[in-house]
Amino acid sequence: MNEHDQHRMKQLLQQALPPVEAEPEPGRDLWPAMLRRLDAKPESPPLFSWASLDWALLAGLVAFAAFFPASIPVLLYYL
Amino acid sequence: MQNEASNVLNEFRQGSVAAFETLFRVHQRAVYGWILRIVRNPATAEDLTVETFWRIHRAHARFQPLHGFEGWARRIATHAALDFLRTTRLETELPADIPAPPTADPAVSAELRSKTALAFQRLPPKLRIAAILSVVEEQPGKDVAEALGISVAADKLRVFRALRLLRKDLASQGITP
Numbered sequence: 001m002n003e004h005d006q007h008r009m010k011q012l013l014q015q016a017l018p019p020v021e022a023e024p025e026p027g028r029d030l031w032p033a034m035l036r037r038l039d040a041k042p043e044s045p046p047l048f049s050w051a052s053l054d055w056a057l058l059a060g061l062v063a064f065a066a067f068f069p070a071s072i073p074v075l076l077y078y079l
Numbered sequence: 080m081q082n083e084a085s086n087v088l089n090e091f092r093q094g095s096v097a098a099f100e101t102l103f104r105v106h107q108r109a110v111y112g113w114i115l116r117i118v119r120n121p122a123t124a125e126d127l128t129v130e131t132f133w134r135i136h137r138a139h140a141r142f143q144p145l146h147g148f149e150g151w152a153r154r155i156a157t158h159a160a161l162d163f164l165r166t167t168r169l170e171t172e173l174p175a176d177i178p179a180p181p182t183a184d185p186a187v188s189a190e191l192r193s194k195t196a197l198a199f200q201r202l203p204p205k206l207r208i209a210a211i212l213s214v215v216e217e218q219p220g221k222d223v224a225e226a227l228g229i230s231v232a233a234d235k236l237r238v239f240r241a242l243r244l245l246r247k248d249l250a251s252q253g254i255t256p
Contacts, residue, residue, distance in 0.1 A: 001243050005256075009242040010214050012256050016195035017119070017215045026111045026125050033129045034103060038096070038136065 088144040157226040164204035198248040209237035
């Protein structure tokens, strides 16, 4: 894509998505909603998450390295 | 005056809700405006503003007063908006309450504008944010890069990739912009 194409695409995008007004304001006072959020009970962490997958992967790698110590340099190489 | 602002930031860092409310009231408009530019829907922008300040409140201990509040808040707002874009289904219609372009180019038909807007929504969220803030909203490159946590050069690259993908998408529909 050359510079002319880029310029043309920028123009087209500006026509398709007009910019928002200079200083938009929320339609309501958001502080009461903020207070409700602050007072809300903190959500309990999900039982299954990517973080738990990360830990499981790490545990698997450690176990693998413990059973096959010769693989440690290979694992380190790919880290 | 500057001392007062500095005190508020320090008190916020220590977890004061009063200082948090002061910061909320001072910065909510700017945060709302920044998010609205990304998500382009006033109701969603309001919800995400509350979500952003909730994240700000949770992270108060990590705040560095020396680096300033505005840039930090903008960065958290951008991430909140990015999370929203990642989890939201592709919308088929754009909200009607966003103002129309003041000077619509007669050479660009309404159909082309609509197809471009829809193709834009199909772009990966990271590219969409970079393009909308830099090209449509014409925000300073430094601010956009800072908000995305990348360099100015990386931001320019994202904009270029967004435009290239957009052109490819339109070309696949038989449209040569």
